[in-house]
Amino acid sequence: MDEELFDESVCARGGWGDDFTTRPSNPPIYQTTAFDLHGVEQLEAVVSGSERGYIYTRDGNPNHSAFAQDVAKLEHTDAGAVCASGMAAVSAILLSHLKSGDHVVAARVLYGRTSQQLEELAKRFGIEVTFEDSRSPDAMRSAMRDNTKLCLVESISNPLMEVVDLPALVDAMGDVPVVVDNTFATPCLFRPMEHGAKLVFHSASKYLNGHGDVMLGVVAGERSAVTRVRRVASLYGLNANPFECWLASRGLRTLPLRIERASSNALRVAEFLEGHAAISRVIYPGLSSHQNFELARRLLPNGCGGMLSFELHSEEAGVRTLLRELAESIPFSPTLADVRTTISWPAGTSHKFMDPADRRAWGISDGLVRLSVGIDAVQDVISELDRAIKQL
Numbered sequence: 001m002d003e004e005l006f007d008e009s010v011c012a013r014g015g016w017g018d019d020f021t022t023r024p025s026n027p028p029i030y031q032t033t034a035f036d037l038h039g040v041e042q043l044e045a046v047v048s049g050s051e052r053g054y055i056y057t058r059d060g061n062p063n064h065s066a067f068a069q070d071v072a073k074l075e076h077t078d079a080g081a082v083c084a085s086g087m088a089a090v091s092a093i094l095l096s097h098l099k100s101g102d103h104v105v106a107a108r109v110l111y112g113r114t115s116q117q118l119e120e121l122a123k124r125f126g127i128e129v130t131f132e133d134s135r136s137p138d139a140m141r142s143a144m145r146d147n148t149k150l151c152l153v154e155s156i157s158n159p160l161m162e163v164v165d166l167p168a169l170v171d172a173m174g175d176v177p178v179v180v181d182n183t184f185a186t187p188c189l190f191r192p193m194e195h196g197a198k199l200v201f202h203s204a205s206k207y208l209n210g211h212g213d214v215m216l217g218v219v220a221g222e223r224s225a226v227t228r229v230r231r232v233a234s235l236y237g238l239n240a241n242p243f244e245c246w247l248a249s250r251g252l253r254t255l256p257l258r259i260e261r262a263s264s265n266a267l268r269v270a271e272f273l274e275g276h277a278a279i280s281r282v283i284y285p286g287l288s289s290h291q292n293f294e295l296a297r298r299l300l301p302n303g304c305g306g307m308l309s310f311e312l313h314s315e316e317a318g319v320r321t322l323l324r325e326l327a328e329s330i331p332f333s334p335t336l337a338d339v340r341t342t343i344s345w346p347a348g349t350s351h352k353f354m355d356p357a358d359r360r361a362w363g364i365s366d367g368l369v370r371l372s373v374g375i376d377a378v379q380d381v382i383s384e385l386d387r388a389i390k391q392l
């Protein structure tokens with residue numbers, strides 16, 4: 001049949017190999033904008049859900065489903081939805097659950113861009129926001145108003161590694177749904193849905209993918225809430241693309257191994273740093289000096305993850321020297337959760353947009369550096385840090 005076509009048609013319709021009966025050992029990438037339909041009957045059947053299928057990738061794609069379903073399983077919940085990034089997941093959750101005049105109670109220490117988005121919604125779209133101390137469920141409850149529609153916290157906060165007492169918080173917030181950013185903990189260490197959260201979300205750009213080569217967000221929770229999120233993600237164009245999901249599915253295969261190793265490495269690095277004279281404070285929930293050590297033991301029995309922060313006596317000048325000294329071994333990279341160890345400076349990157357006085361008052365000093373401990377050999381990481389800190 002093909003030989004009867006003009007070259008233009010062969011080209012325009014090409015790219016299909018012969019059908020085969022053996023299944024690919026790895027999932028294919030459905031790098032397609034849309035899905036061909038046999039006719040209007042099939043379109044109607046897929047739209048109504050009576051037939052499994054896909055129509056247009058903005059609304060759904062097999063690579064989206066594969067990743068989102070696996071994350072939902074790991075979070076021990078019903079359903080999942082992917083978004084273009086962690087911030088797209090925040091947008092989709094807020095836009096699907098709030099309208100003008102609603103009020104949000106949010107943790108006062110959040111990923112900088114999450115706070116910034118809440119402030120922007122408050123300024124421009126008439127949503128009220130109160131930032132409170134999420135370490136205190138009572139303070140969070142006191143911030144509640146008649147129009148409070150959502151509570152937003154991080155399971156382990158960035159960059160101070162505060163651990164939220166989620167069971168107590170959910171209890172304190174009563175009927176107000178609690179949404180948890182579980183990026184730092186991952187479901188390997190903590191599953192918010194088991195403690196009463198309404199929705200959980202991740203920057204899958206971080207641990208879930210874990211290889212520093214993807215921008216992706218994912219939301220998981222009860223099916224009805226996730227359906228609302230997915231509808232908004234599709235309508236506002238916050239959707240992910242298939243290749244990112246495919247890569248993230250591949251990264252997810254080693255998540256438990258990576259988290260276990262990153263956690264044990266981070267604890268050893270934290271213990272090493274705590275003994276160092278140039279360092280004034282080490283912040284890691286696995287250290288008995290951490291404010292939430294007991295809570296972490298109870299809620300995070302399998303480890304506290306790979307993220308830790310520390311403060312230099314020599315403050316910002318020391319940070320500048322340290323990052324320069326480490327450039328060839330532990331790079332200054334304003335992301336986290338890569339397989340390799342990286343370092344960042346919250347006051348100059350993730351929390352740059354905060355008012356400097358607020359930032360300092362909340363414990364994010366100019367001398368605070370954040371380490372994302374990877375799965376490289378911990379002996380190397382410790383000796384590289386030691387060498388660099390001695391230059392301060």
Ligand SMILES: *Cc1c(COP(=O)(O)O)cnc(C)c1O
Nearest residue numbers: 085086087111158183203205216
């Ligand atoms: C990175 C990050 C985000 C934002 O995710 P992106 O994928 O970068 O958009 C949100 N929350 C936390 C805790 C993060 O680390």
